[in-house]
Amino acid sequence: AIGEFDVHYGAIGAGVDEGTLVKVIGTSTCDCGVVRADKKVADIPGICGIVKGAILPGYYGIEAGQSAVGDIFAWFVNSVCKGDADTHASLTKEADGLAPGESGLLALDWNNGNRTILVDPLLGGLLIGQTLHTTQAEIYRTLIEATAFGARTILERIEEYGVPVSRVVCAGGIAEKNPMLMQIYADITGREMLVSGSSQTCALGSAVSAAVLAGSSKGGYDDFETAQAQMTRLKDVSYKPNPAAESVYNELFKLYKELHDAFGGVSDGGMGGVMKELLSIKEKARAVDA
Structure with missing residues (x-):
């Protein structure tokens, strides 16, 4: 037997199959899906991880992701608000009371670059719409919404x-611990968010693989489909889109895409180089200080 990427085992442990997108949501996010190897899979612009035999044998593995998710929230709470775990909890409670669009804010989730679909580590985060009345909770919610818009883009x-996606299964610490975020993801993507029944999907995926390797003659299973059916499950809780919230978020997503394409260099308008010019100025200034 050979080793495997942790997130690929996580996808197996979350029950990945054709038509299922598994989102492992933590400090960053990895999205994993599979397509049968006898089907033609087109090159998908901006998605670098399409590999035959990755994730499950007999399938193309498709992997995308966001290079920062939980790390963005932690940066805001710890570095900007100078807070701690209690601050996360209080901001979440306050942000949960805000209606979609109420803050007048919009953000790009590129604080650690963009992995998918722009594949550019030199891009940076962006927050627009602040006024003298903007609150920390409003910014906190907006950053969560930004990661959800990024998820929808992928x-x-x-x-x-x-590659059709008929269901979305979420795993990882954030999926288990933050119902507000999960509801926002459902509202923004327009998809029901299912949650893996295991808090250790990577370990479970490894166990599933070992059971298939052993085979039924040694107490295991003869294929991944059977092993997953017997060894994986979903939590009873799921998050379904709220039509009223979804309508507002569809409007905001149009604006997000405008920012995404402008600052990501997809559309014309001269904004594509702004973030890199800022980075260059920053590096020059630091070199002088050194």
């Missing part, structure tokens, strides 16, 4: 190139 790109 999902739509995957489907645009012929």
Whole structure:
């Protein structure tokens, strides 16, 4: 037997199969799906991880992701608010009372660059719409919404190139601990968010793989489909889109895409180089100080 990427085992432990997108949400996010190897899979622009035999044998593995999710929230709470775990809890409670669009804010989730679909580590985060009345909770919620808009961008790109997604299964610490975030993800993507029944999907995926390797003659299973059916499950809780919230978020997503394409260099308008010029100025200034 050979080793495997942790997130690929996590996808197996979350029950990945054709039509299922597994989102492992933590400090960053990895999205994993599979397509049968006898089907033609198009190159998907901006998605670098399409590999035959990755994740499950007999399938193309498709991997995308966001290079910062929980790390963005931690940065805001710890570095900007100078807070701690209690601050996360209080901001979450206050942010949960805000209606979609109420803050007048919009953000780009690129604080650690953009992995998918722009594949550019030199991009930076962006927050617009602040006033003298903007609160910490409003910014906190907006950052969560930004990661959800990024998640929707990935999902739509995957489907645009012929890989249908019929269900979304979420795993990782954030998926288990933050119902507000999960509801926002459902509202923004327009998809029901299911949650893996295991808090250790990577370890479970490893166990599933070992059971298949052993085979039924040694107490295991003869294929991944059977092993997953017997060894993986979903939590009873799921998060379904709220139509009223979804409507507002569809409007905001149009604006997010405008920012995404402008600052990501996809559309014309001269904004594509702004973040890199800022980075260059920053590096020059630091070199002088050194």
